[in-house]
Amino acid sequence: MTDYGHELRFGTFLPAEAATAGETLRLAVLTEELGLDLASVQDHPYQARFLDAWTLLSVIAAQTSTLSVFPNVANLPLRPPAVLARAAASLDVLTGGRVELGLGAGAYWDAIAGMGGDVLAPGASIEALEEAVQVIRALWSTERSARIDGTHYRLRGAHPGPPAAHPIGIWIGGVKPRMLRLVGRVADGWLPSAPYLPPPQLTEANRRIDDAAKAAGRDPAAVRRLYNVVAGQAPLDGPPKLWASQLADLVLGEGMSTFILMVRAGGDSDLRRFALDVAPEVRELVAAARSGAGGPDLLEPAATAGAVTVAAGATRRVVTVWDESERPVGPAPDPAVPLTAAQRASGQHLVDVHNHLRQELEQVRDLIDQVAAGALDLGSARSMINTMTMRQNSWTLGTYCESYCRVVTTHHTIEDVNLFPRLRAADPRLVPVVDRLEAEHHVIADVLERVDAALVAMVSQPDGIAAVREAVELLTDTLLSHLAYEERELVEPLGRLRIL
Incomplete structure (x- = not known):
């Protein structure tokens, strides 16, 4: 059993369709009103029905005051990492430290090619992602200039800045073994989705991340474990009390500490249930288990x-x-x-x-x-x-x-x-x-x-x-x-x- 002791956070994964933009903004405001911590949107720039992720996140941040926002996850092949680094840092400054960065290696390569992006083989896309993390961190650093000579991305004396308002986390989405090893080596967080990686598969995936972190000289606890979840699917199946016990089980047994509810337009009931019934009980269950407080030990x-x-x-x-x-x-x-x-x-x-x-x-x-x-x-x-x-x-x-x-x-x-x-x-x-x-x-x-x-x-x-x-x-x-x-x-x- 593994509990990394991370602070628990709860949030939403909001729809990005332009046709329901007003509904998305309403759900974002409701997310904050209900006391949740995070709001996120997917990033598929080639999808004509979707709003641009960074524009949408900026408007959500402007209409809220406490929510942290992040792309779930940014499409790296269509977002040059040097520009992405400055965009994230700029929004973090404007929001007073309410931005995190979800990052992915890319998918739907035909659609990416249609937008002028380069098509990469799986191994090359992971190499590009690792180089991108280096570029982003270099431009968030306090160095006078940044130089990186990678196969896919390069910096040739670029000046870092603007400095972010807080240490922005880089949360990588991915579930394959090579991607998990990359998470362990370089990421601040891991962001899988329950429909693609159900709860029984978390143990092995976390083991790969932990092994890679240790091999790189890192503490596995340095990697926050996030989880996109769907109402009606494990671990959110059954009544709300069972949702809470299942999420608490994932915190205490698998080290997951941030749960992001995928919300559809009009999904107020699931959102309210998640925020008002489930999240507080998960916090109580985990706090009680972590404290170990209780009566006398009767077992000699x-x-x-x-x-x-x-x-x-x-x-x-x-x-x-x-x-x-x-x-x-x-x-x-x-x-x-x-x-x-x-x-x-x-x-x-x-x-x-x-x-x-x-x-x-x-x-x-x-x-x-x-x-x-x-x-x-x-x-x-x-x-x-x-x-x-x-x-x-x-x-x-x-x-x-x-x-x-x-x-x-x-x-x-x-x-x-x-x-x-x-x-x-x-x-x-x-x-x-x-x-x-x-x-x-x-x-x-x-x-x-x-x-x-x-x-x-x-x-x-x-x-x-x-x-x-x-x-x-x-x-x-x-x-x-x-x-x-x-x-x-x-x-x-x-x-x-x-x-x-």
Whole structure:
């Protein structure tokens, strides 16, 4: 799991059609009014239906006061980097530091040729992009003159300037291996789009970027990870609460920290949902996870092996990492006031969420059995990672378990941040129960870390599957015990108090 600790930012990817220019400007102003951070537009100069990107961005910046603007991404083959550098710096000065630079190697080469641009082979286009970054940075520098003798771009004593109002980030869009290595070497940010690089493929792409950054002597955290996302498609599928948990998962597990919503003309409802419901909750979830604040640690170091007992007729061991007899008990239900059907449905929602976690846990256990039996080759499965999802049985053992662990962590963080404070306020008699449940969340987080450690060790140790199995057994017993306790104590109060 990788969290680079970047500040979270949220923004929009706005339509660029000239026919709906007024709508685009309205959505840009709404983006700012809703408290988002960024607005961007695509750059396809050969498309006659589109407004020029830099002109549109300039007008958006003029009609707003806090939004940062950037091309998503600038079409380098039709925008000479020396001129692009001055255009970006000039707009940054005029806006007081509200410009970033998305940059791409180019696409749709026939259309580029039609506008007089040079057609480049894939390798040459990446070389040209790397040279362009050098040119742009040279003209943003404080040197007296800049000289670059490249194959595609040259500077012969050009004077840098004007100086930008703030350090403009160069965010490169691209998903192929050579482009990812370039991002790691030279970029300030990486800007993929979910329709072209869905969430399951982020891990491998980020690994390539990190490896390239380290090889170039850079800290991988120097590269901000941005993500263009679409409502209705992963990671924004399902209800808004699920959007938030999925984006928080990408922050904490994949290091993504800036999410740009692709908005169509008239897309106010998606934009409002993203800005008012999703972005604040993602911030809360991530802040809570990063702070690590919580109750006492109930798991003693010696509890790794657990107090092992075998229940009659059981097919697996039962590991105890806490004393269940010490768990507080909440107020008993009043038999004279039975819950209505609507109230029971509120408590059932918690059970449904827990059942999903139980089902996923069983899939993890089954996958471990397959690997242990030799029915699934770990090396072969790992090569398929980019095409798999968490629910597929053929998911690699390590990635599948890690994904499941993130789901559990996110679920618990949502409870800690949103549900538990409301329960404490609604019925003070529940405070000891809620405090205990919150403390157990931290125990489970420790157990999840043990699963992660066993997975890492499994790669280098031939018998590592045994350690993974032991760690997952500990997770199984701990989690099932916790879920049962939580349901016993909270299902009735959730219905009675109508918290959910």
